[in-house]
Each structure stands twice: as C-alpha cells, then as structure tokens.
Amino acid sequence: MEYYDIGKVVNTHGIKGEVRVISSTTNPQERYFKGATLTWFGKDGESEELTVLTHRKHKNFDLVVFEGYDNVNYVEKFIGGTLRVSEDLLLELPDNEFYIHEVIGSKVIIEESGEEIGTIKEILSPGANDVWVVQRPNKKDLLLPYIESVILDVDIENQVVKVHIMEGLD
Known part of the structure; x- marks a missing residue:
C-alpha cells in the first residue's frame, strides 16, 4: 500500500503528549480531526498507526495529541518522523488541484x-x-x-x- 506525507513531527509541546507538526497538507483540519487515522514512519523504518485525539493550531505548527499518548515521555520517540496517510484516505480534490x-x-x-x-x-x-x-x-x-x-x-x-x-x- 502507498502512503503519502501530510506532516513531519518536529518536537513535543508541553507535557501532556502534544507533538508539533510542520504540515505539508493544505487541509490540516481534514487530516487531524478527532478519530482520524494517521501512520507515523520513523527514521529507522519503523511505523505505527495512530488515532488523533485532539488538534489545534499554534503559530506555524499543528499541535496533535494521539489516543493513548497523554504524556511527553511517550511521544518523544515520534520526533523526526513523518505522518502519512494511506492512499485509500486521500481526499477528493477540487478541479485544478492535485497531489x-x-x-x-x-x-x-x-x-x-x-x-x-x-x-x-x-x-x-x-x-x-x-x-x-x-x-x-x-x-x-x-x-x-x-x-x-x-x-x-x-x-x-x-x-x-x-x-x-x-x-x-x-
């Protein structure tokens, strides 16, 4: 199955499990909604399916919390990794827009x-x-x-x- 980048985890934010994401998607609100499924890919080839719990904007970042990861110590491993969606989750784009x-x-x-x-x-x-x-x-x-x-x-x-x-x- 093909996966497509939607953002890079660049750091943690606070102590409650939020991660800072620099998004490459133009539709963050349609990617980081509560219950959305994302796949995290690490630098060493590891991957993990994650479910979005919360999302908010802060400066130039998207701050995301994943279900089951409510502590900064649990999410530090995500830093440097990439968030992706599988091809079956690609959004239908308007005319004259493309991936x-x-x-x-x-x-x-x-x-x-x-x-x-x-x-x-x-x-x-x-x-x-x-x-x-x-x-x-x-x-x-x-x-x-x-x-x-x-x-x-x-x-x-x-x-x-x-x-x-x-x-x-x-």
Whole structure:
C-alpha cells in the first residue's frame, strides 16, 4: 500500500503528549480531526498507526495529541518522523488541484514551441509559491515558480505539464 506525507513531527509541546507538526497538507483540519487515522514512519523504518485525539493550531505548527499518548515521555520517540496517510484516505480534490505525487514524473513541455525540456523531479515549498524542479538532460535543473503565468496547464491523466519560460528563469 502507498502512503503519502501530510506532516513531519518536529518536537513535543508541553507535557501532556502534544507533538508539533510542520504540515505539508493544505487541509490540516481534514487530516487531524478527532478519530482520524494517521501512520507515523520513523527514521529507522519503523511505523505505527495512530488515532488523533485532539488538534489545534499554534503559530506555524499543528499541535496533535494521539489516543493513548497523554504524556511527553511517550511521544518523544515520534520526533523526526513523518505522518502519512494511506492512499485509500486521500481526499477528493477540487478541479485544478492535485497531489504532489500526481505531478512528479510529468513531462514538461514549452507551450509556444512544443519542445519537451524534462520531467518534474520534485516540488519545493519555500515560501509564497511552490517551486517545481524540472530535471533536464545534460543541463542544470530548472526551477519554475508555481504561478499562472509560468505553469499554464497540468494534465494529470497524460502526465504532461505545459509551461511558459519567462525571461530570466533559465
């Protein structure tokens, strides 16, 4: 079964078992609701299925408590691990939205010329806009901001992304 990242446990918070999560999901309220099932994956390949007891926002973090883990000593082992959901728990997305794993590996084509320039290797989220990393043969990776004037069309079904390379991007 495939699992998809929704957040990274970066620390504990207080003494009552809360963990600080930096979320990679855009829908934390639909992921961390009471009773939600998440799977924690540790650095050494270990994993554990967890059930959310409580969730709240605090600064840039999602604070989560899991059923059966009401003490800081029990949750310290989760630090550095990743929270994921199984593919059967993926949410239905609105039109023109997609999961990162659906975009990775897509061919990138320049809209104007039809030239294929590479494939999407990874998606970074450094700030205001995501940055799509295009792996190109015999060239440096191309970094494309995910903005309307650059990423023109994303065809998930055919794994094709049409782009406009603005002056200065390459």
